[in-house]
Amino acid sequence: MTQLLRHGARSQAVLQLQKALNQRGATLYPDGDFGDETEKAVRAFQRKAGLVDDGIAGPKTLAALAGADCARLLGHAQLRASAQRLGVELATVYAVNEVESLGEGFLANGKPKILYERHVMHRLLATPRHAGDDAAALQAHAEQLARLYPNLVNPRPGGYAVGTAEHARLASARLLDALCADESASWGAFQIMGYHWQALGYASLADFTARMAANEAEQFEAFVRYIESDPALHKALKGKKWAQFAKAYNGPAYARNLYDVKLERAYQRHANCHCNKEAA
Incomplete structure (x- = not known):
């Protein structure tokens, strides 16, 4: 389990930190x-190392303290620029980064974090893309693949694996249909679905996936583009309407998972921190 050391913790791990x-x-x-x-010292180190200075010592901060390369990691500079671009307080961007990200955008082997969605694959395989496409034939093809490969094509979500095993699922799905497969995965720390590539202004699906594999700054860029592409989501963020934002981004389960409460608490914590009171 990923270790997160934050304000209020008392342990040998904090002592070592x-x-x-x-x-x-x-x-x-x-x-x-x-x-x-200790929180002030963590933030100071994070800022010096070029990391997001959120005052939480997670795997990235602990790795940086141990001398790891931070070049691919998200940093304060990207969050500050995004806050200005979105027209929101820096603390707001820090809050959404803390709550809505997976913490890290890459696996231990260097590949981007992904989650392959077999039900999205089923839907996309059955969706006409070009004039003249036979919708009935596409649907029949999707159903046939669902019978043959239910873990890769299925009207129901599920079949999830862990970490690198998700890339193995994606590789198998690409053998069925490479385009639909990459569009059926969520990419990076902010879980942006591949099928959004065109709406988010990427030159191609390959351009999108290559950028998601480049660094966390590119993954956060996709997240910012996603907010910009949805006026209601952007408006909710600007107004700090946390429940509205969480519902739009996370879906109906946001309340059960307390995303709005977590966002509000994270925002207050960052807003009250002197180093994050700079203007957005």
């Missing part, structure tokens, strides 16, 4: 208590 921060120039008393001063 404090010692690592002190080796990087902090002057913390190493007591294993993640209080205000």
